[in-house]
Amino acid sequence: MDSRTVIVGGSVGGIRVAQALRSQGYTGEVTVIDAETYHPYDKPPLSKSFLDGTLSYDRLYLISEEEVRDSAIDLRLGDRVVGLDITGSSVILESGPAITFENLVVATGLRARPSPWEATDGVHLLRTLDNAQLLKEDLLGAGSVVVVGGGFIGAEVAATARSFGLEVAIVDPLKIPIGRVLGDTVGERFTGLHHSNGVSTHFGTGVERITGAKGNLSVELSSGAVLLGDLVVVGIGAVPNTEWLVSSGLLIDNGLICDEYCRAAGQSNIYGVGDVARWYHPGYQALVRVEHWTNAVEQAACVAHNIINPKESDSYSPVSYVWSDQYDWKIQIAGETAAASDCVLVEDPSNHARFAAVYSNRSGSYCGVATVNWPRAMIQCRRLLDKESDISIPLNLITALLPSV
Amino acid sequence: MPIIKADLDLCQGYANCVMEDARFFDISDDGVVVVLQEEFAKEDRTRVEAAVRSCPVSALRIEE
Ligand SMILES: Cc1cc2nc3c(=O)[nH]c(=O)nc-3n(C[C@H](O)[C@H](O)[C@H](O)COP(=O)(O)OP(=O)(O)OC[C@H]3O[C@@H](n4cnc5c(N)ncnc54)[C@H](O)[C@@H]3O)c2cc1C
Ligand code: SF4
Numbered sequence: 001m002d003s004r005t006v007i008v009g010g011s012v013g014g015i016r017v018a019q020a021l022r023s024q025g026y027t028g029e030v031t032v033i034d035a036e037t038y039h040p041y042d043k044p045p046l047s048k049s050f051l052d053g054t055l056s057y058d059r060l061y062l063i064s065e066e067e068v069r070d071s072a073i074d075l076r077l078g079d080r081v082v083g084l085d086i087t088g089s090s091v092i093l094e095s096g097p098a099i100t101f102e103n104l105v106v107a108t109g110l111r112a113r114p115s116p117w118e119a120t121d122g123v124h125l126l127r128t129l130d131n132a133q134l135l136k137e138d139l140l141g142a143g144s145v146v147v148v149g150g151g152f153i154g155a156e157v158a159a160t161a162r163s164f165g166l167e168v169a170i171v172d173p174l175k176i177p178i179g180r181v182l183g184d185t186v187g188e189r190f191t192g193l194h195h196s197n198g199v200s201t202h203f204g205t206g207v208e209r210i211t212g213a214k215g216n217l218s219v220e221l222s223s224g225a226v227l228l229g230d231l232v233v234v235g236i237g238a239v240p241n242t243e244w245l246v247s248s249g250l251l252i253d254n255g256l257i258c259d260e261y262c263r264a265a266g267q268s269n270i271y272g273v274g275d276v277a278r279w280y281h282p283g284y285q286a287l288v289r290v291e292h293w294t295n296a297v298e299q300a301a302c303v304a305h306n307i308i309n310p311k312e313s314d315s316y317s318p319v320s321y322v323w324s325d326q327y328d329w330k331i332q333i334a335g336e337t338a339a340a341s342d343c344v345l346v347e348d349p350s351n352h353a354r355f356a357a358v359y360s361n362r363s364g365s366y367c368g369v370a371t372v373n374w375p376r377a378m379i380q381c382r383r384l385l386d387k388e389s390d391i392s393i394p395l396n397l398i399t400a401l402l403p404s405v
Numbered sequence: 406m407p408i409i410k411a412d413l414d415l416c417q418g419y420a421n422c423v424m425e426d427a428r429f430f431d432i433s434d435d436g437v438v439v440v441l442q443e444e445f446a447k448e449d450r451t452r453v454e455a456a457v458r459s460c461p462v463s464a465l466r467i468e469e
Binding site for chain 2: 016019020023024042044293294297298301321323330332373374375376378379382383
């Protein structure tokens with residue numbers, strides 16, 4: 001058999017592996033299979049510029065049609081992979097045939113956690129282009145929306161709905177939803193951002209029931225309050241797409257378990273990439289699974305390198321990075337902020353919509369940073385994160401950016 | 406000679422390109438990408454391509 005890499009999943013993780021393979025000189029066949037029928041598209045705009053109408057679908061392409069052709073990427077859309085036969089080195093397609101591989105990349109990502117509540121008409125999830133298109137149409141005809149889930153996607157949807165002039169309420173069982181990622185001090189500012197944009201927050205209370213239908217939905221909270229909305233958007237997380245691997249013998253536990261080289265545990269030619277991969281991060285010395293865009297891209301480059309150079313494999317030890325756009329805030333987060341033990345805020349007196357939060361761990365070392373509307377502070381601090389440094393170093397760098405008084 | 410082109414209207418200052426290769430990219434005070442050198446050597450092509458693909462808003466491209 002000629003060498004062939006089969007990539008299952010044609011979103012950012014899968015497509016970037018295919019591109020990186022070619023870019024790094026791989027000459028075998030590259031086959032990408034995705035269950036969706038759309039040309040591979042990018043997801044972050046689905047809650048932002050696609051949802052508010054600034055970007056159309058053809059601007060979401062992850063790879064141009066010419067590049068697919070010129071790079072000889074065998075892109076098979078609209079076919080689902082339903083099984084993996086490790087001894088036969090093949091994947092089984094829903095449409096029937098099996099495809100053999102020399103290397104396999106698992107890039108099947110996540111799907112939105114379904115709404116556990118009874119009402120379905122007018123209740124939206126947001127993960128795919130189809131989801132976003134339906135939501136966009138409904139938002140245009142609605143006067144009010146209740147967003148269930150105060151994480152990043154929920155907050156972005158709330159902001160977009162507000163920009164359409166809808167009345168927006170947002171619910172989350174946590175008292176300070178963003179506090180889970182950024183700590184309570186910074187998290188409270190995010191709650192304040194909803195308020196200053198006219199969104200009502202119902203935090204620290206769960207949803208008991210959702211009843212009714214589009215145009216007339218009731219969301220009953222455990223606090224006893226009832227929120228009314230024309231629409232409901234449920235953004236309560238996502239679950240790994242690993243069902244097709246369940247009987248393969250691969251180790252699955254909240255994602256595909258991989259070693260530090262992003263190889264599926266115990267395998268030499270099967271790799272995981274992106275949101276679905278739970279790999280051993282040598283820096284954190286723990287299994288981690290990261291649900292962010294930049295991780296998928298960086299991991300894709302590492303996987304491609306390891307496919308081409310199995311004897312000189314690189315371990316994958318990234319500094320995590322994520323952005324989010326909410327209202328007029330451009331938010332960027334790098335490193336470890338969730339597990340930090342302390343956080344110092346730096347404000348820019350000349351711009352009240354701008355601040356940075358610098359995080360340190362128990363031993364006082366710098367471990368993460370979050371910035372709002374301050375890309376330059378972010379890049380300076382992000383670069384420092386790959387080595388150990390005292391928290392005074394990033395703080396001095398940020399202070400040096402402030403206008404001198 | 407291929408060169409690096411940036412669309413400054415698209416750029417959101419995410420700086421993934423700078424993280425990929427700070428010899429070619431930087432961020433200005435306004436939070437927008439600065440291409441430090443448009444031209445690149447053959448052996449840097451893989452790095453530059455990786456930087457281009459790391460941009461979340463496709464603001465970078467290589468013009469052949
Ligand atoms: C609305 C939204 C906004 C976001 N915003 C941000 C943001 O601002 N910043 C950020 O860093 N990240 C953001 N993200 C996260 C980012 O989009 C993900 O990290 C990224 O999409 C992960 O890519 P992936 O390729 O690993 O998986 P996915 O994008 O989940 O893709 C998996 C692909 O596999 C296919 N597939 C699944 N099972 C099968 C099968 N059995 N056979 C064939 N194909 C299959 C699916 O159809 C899908 O195309 C956002 C995500 C969403 C949904
Ligand atoms: S990665 Fe893209 S958006 Fe970010 S700074 Fe570079 S060009 Fe701009």
